Amino acid sequence: MGSEEFQTARGTRDVLSPETWQFEAMRRLALRWAVRYGYELIETPIFEKSPVFLRVGASTDIVQHERYQFVDAGGDDLTLRPEGTAAVARAYVQHGLASAVQPVKLCYYGPMFRRERPQAGRFRQHTQFGVELFGSRSPLADAEVMLLGCRIVDAAGLRNPEIRVNSLGCDRCRPQYRRALVDFFTARREELCQDCQTRLEQNPLRLLDCKVDVAVRQEAPDLENYWCDDCRAHITTVIEIVAASGQIIRRDRHLVRGLDYYTRTVFEVGHPGLGDQVALFGGGRYDGLTANLGGESVPSVGFGMGIERLLSALPTALPTLVPDRAYVAHLPGFERQAYLWALKLRDEGIAVDADMLERSLKAQLKEAGRRARLALIVGGTEWSQGNVAVRDLTQGSQDVVALEEVVEYMKTRLQEGEL
RNA sequence: GUGGAUGUAGCUCAGUUGGUUAGAGCACCAGGUUGUGGCCCUGGGGGUCGGGGGUUCAAGUCCCCUCAUUCACCCCA
Numbered sequence: 001m002g003s004e005e006f007q008t009a010r011g012t013r014d015v016l017s018p019e020t021w022q023f024e025a026m027r028r029l030a031l032r033w034a035v036r037y038g039y040e041l042i043e044t045p046i047f048e049k050s051p052v053f054l055r056v057g058a059s060t061d062i063v064q065h066e067r068y069q070f071v072d073a074g075g076d077d078l079t080l081r082p083e084g085t086a087a088v089a090r091a092y093v094q095h096g097l098a099s100a101v102q103p104v105k106l107c108y109y110g111p112m113f114r115r116e117r118p119q120a121g122r123f124r125q126h127t128q129f130g131v132e133l134f135g136s137r138s139p140l141a142d143a144e145v146m147l148l149g150c151r152i153v154d155a156a157g158l159r160n161p162e163i164r165v166n167s168l169g170c171d172r173c174r175p176q177y178r179r180a181l182v183d184f185f186t187a188r189r190e191e192l193c194q195d196c197q198t199r200l201e202q203n204p205l206r207l208l209d210c211k212v213d214v215a216v217r218q219e220a221p222d223l224e225n226y227w228c229d230d231c232r233a234h235i236t237t238v239i240e241i242v243a244a245s246g247q248i249i250r251r252d253r254h255l256v257r258g259l260d261y262y263t264r265t266v267f268e269v270g271h272p273g274l275g276d277q278v279a280l281f282g283g284g285r286y287d288g289l290t291a292n293l294g295g296e297s298v299p300s301v302g303f304g305m306g307i308e309r310l311l312s313a314l315p316t317a318l319p320t321l322v323p324d325r326a327y328v329a330h331l332p333g334f335e336r337q338a339y340l341w342a343l344k345l346r347d348e349g350i351a352v353d354a355d356m357l358e359r360s361l362k363a364q365l366k367e368a369g370r371r372a373r374l375a376l377i378v379g380g381t382e383w384s385q386g387n388v389a390v391r392d393l394t395q396g397s398q399d400v401v402a403l404e405e406v407v408e409y410m411k412t413r414l415q416e417g418e419l
Numbered sequence: 420g421u422g423g424a425u426g427u428a429g430c431u432c433a434g435u436u437g438g439u440u441a442g443a444g445c446a447c448c449a450g451g452u453u454g455u456g457g458c459c460c461u462g463g464g465g466g467u468c469g470g471g472g473g474u475u476c477a478a479g480u481c482c483c484c485u486c487a488u489u490c491a492c493c494c495c496a
Contacts, residue, residue: 062494066494112496114494116494116495117421117493119489122494122495127496278496279496305496309496332454361453361455362455362456363448364455364456369457370457375456379454380454381454391455
């Protein structure tokens, strides 16, 4: 097991083969769909100057308590990114993408860091795929990002995902609702749990999704009755478009989200197998974000998707990208010839292994049987006649092939992979 | 940050009311077959019993602390 101090840090883990290939396949799947929907790929650093995140989520748990923040040797105050949106918005402003052709549709894929207590589907380092659509205030934009997310989930093998959606209103209507909410809960303060009493002061909207005070919250005023005409029209249209596409969507009047930059639309897609609390992906609209980062105000929508969660929820593994392998075994005295053949076959595009432990033919074939589909056996009478024995390790059959035909023979017998 | 459960070989786990050198299956290596894997047989390597302290003639086993894992809460992907 090894010494404790030399193990992965809490909430992090190694991913070994074959699981690594599942991650790789997932990444390709997500990017493939994003490209179909017209997105460009962006990569931002995994750490940013701390103010980038502080500015965007000052009141949220993930930047208040869960930050991996450090001061480097030069005195810079830096933070490992806890989410993708702030960083991508920062890049949008920094590179003047506001003057590019709108809308600007970007997607990203990479690790995120939050110092949380690990548990099922929750890690201190996890991988997110996300998209951000800048420059459109149309309900079509909201619908499009939701639908893209659902396509990826569905294509990965989780059929018929269900979107839960809500509108938090805008600068005009949300303050009124907020006041009504505070009034309502203040009057019934004694009935609230400890957490909710503090939420009442810090983030009243959060009272809506408390799992303890379900009875009280049922009676709380509904956002729907406070939406202004524009907000009402917006969320209504979003739901109509998504539904018209055949995608399941329903409003959840208790859905609010943790990042406080959201305006109007917020949404989540969960999965029963993961427990109802955790979302596969979630996001919303954040019309004021770029303004907070020193740019002009640009309407935008996006989501973040938890890759570890999605992979662990899949009923069956993703198709593998790994090609069939071959193994070049040898009789005593033919190590060098065998190795040269392995090199030649690799140059021909075939995945090939060869013995590096000076093992017996028996041991070589044993290893080959575990990791390869075909084994070449170099040496002996076949070799002296200009041939080589090729053994099919799944069937147990064996052919003698002329050396000049080996490459072609192998290519037709082995299934190619994407890697 | 709060609460519960669990830590014995690479993996999955036995280990009787505390009692000799801590076991099995799988995996790994070698031999049986000096030109052929998968089955079978034989042998082998591999463990500070998570760590520290305590009780005891004696601790994997009992007690305390600690660390890790895990589940739930908080929050979130």
